[in-house]
Amino acid sequence: MTARLLRPGDDPIRPAQVDAVEITLDGETMRGVQGQTIAGIVLASGVLSWRRTSVDGRPRGLFCGIGVCFDCLVIVNGERDVRACQRRAVDGDAVASQHDRLPEASA
Numbered sequence: 001m002t003a004r005l006l007r008p009g010d011d012p013i014r015p016a017q018v019d020a021v022e023i024t025l026d027g028e029t030m031r032g033v034q035g036q037t038i039a040g041i042v043l044a045s046g047v048l049s050w051r052r053t054s055v056d057g058r059p060r061g062l063f064c065g066i067g068v069c070f071d072c073l074v075i076v077n078g079e080r081d082v083r084a085c086q087r088r089a090v091d092g093d094a095v096a097s098q099h100d101r102l103p104e105a106s107a
């Protein structure tokens with residue numbers, strides 16, 4: 001039997017029943033399904049960038065998507081420096097964008 005002939009309930013990749021997940025990004029509610037990363041839900045909601053660089057204030061969001069570049073940092077339930085591309089969303093997660101400034105140079 002090929003994958004094309006699998007019944008929906010037997011398909012391990014696309015289970016018939018998926019649980020909905022609801023998160024907020026800076027207070028805006030976004031919906032996804034269980035198993036999606038925070039970045040996946042945010043992107044699917046049409047938001048392409050959610051933080052700014054510390055030097056030039058340029059927009060950043062998903063770049064590598066595999067946990068290497070740290071461009072996607074967010075605050076999740078008060079925990080800073082969370083990579084949105086690596087954290088699976090949990091229903092009720094409160095996500096906040098994270099804008100950091102470089103430390104002031106000491107004299």
Ligand code: FES
Nearest residue numbers: 065067069070085
């Ligand atoms: S997009 Fe590169 S670490 Fe998340």
